[in-house]
Amino acid sequence: MIDVVESPGPGSPIEVHTATSPEGVTVSVRGELDVSSAGRLRSCLFEMLTAGPVNVTIDLAGLSFIDSTGLGVLVGAVKRAREQGGDVVLRDPTRSTRKVLEISGLAKIFDIVGDQCGRLGP
């Protein structure tokens, strides 16, 4: 198991931990995913998703904010993963992250597991 922490510079809004196991790769994202931090996560994900088929779990339990730029990173990741024969699963989104996924319509395209708060609405 390889654990890599990417926390570029003081005051960075995002921290990315990567752990590899026989089942796949878990990428834990902590902080805020916005226009200033999206590029870092994108680079991290794309690097691992272009090496061949890989199953990636993105742990969102520590993600306190995501906007449309952040959503674009997640969408790009799942597309790339599926093109390579793998997949991306979102795990434990917070209530606010789940809401953004729902209202953007993207909750339908992602596999989401381990919701912290369950679905919004009926």
Place this chain on the structure above:
Amino acid sequence: MGGWARKAPGVLAGPGDTAPSVNEPGSVSPSSDVSTSDQVRLTLPARPEFVRLARLVTAGLASRLGFSYDEVEDLRIAVDELCYLLVGAHGHEGDVVLTFSTSGQLLDVVGEGRPASDEPLSPFSERILDAVVESYEIQRTPQSVTFRVTSRHQDR
């Protein structure tokens, strides 16, 4: 809350507007206690790393006014999405000026600055904004973009 009036190219007067204050980038006009009719003006460099500060001030003011957790989150992401029009993915020279005005249960946020690009809001942005705020407006000229978003605190 009143309409929009044009004081000078690219400058719009909003509710409660007084003589414009000159702020250094990163500064906030002094208004430590937010009462029923107050204005806070925040001037930020037009760079992506500063949008977080806009979210912090938005959340702080909304919380202080008694907005619920969900209402604060809604307004926070709304301001973030709209600031993208003024900052873009890479930022640019110049400043973004955010003016927060309160009136009763309403929090009104006006953002002004140079346009980051000619691109409109993305479909994701539009969908998010339509869901989280009751109204927002965007006005463009070749030299400026101004947005306005209004959120109402619901009685509990």
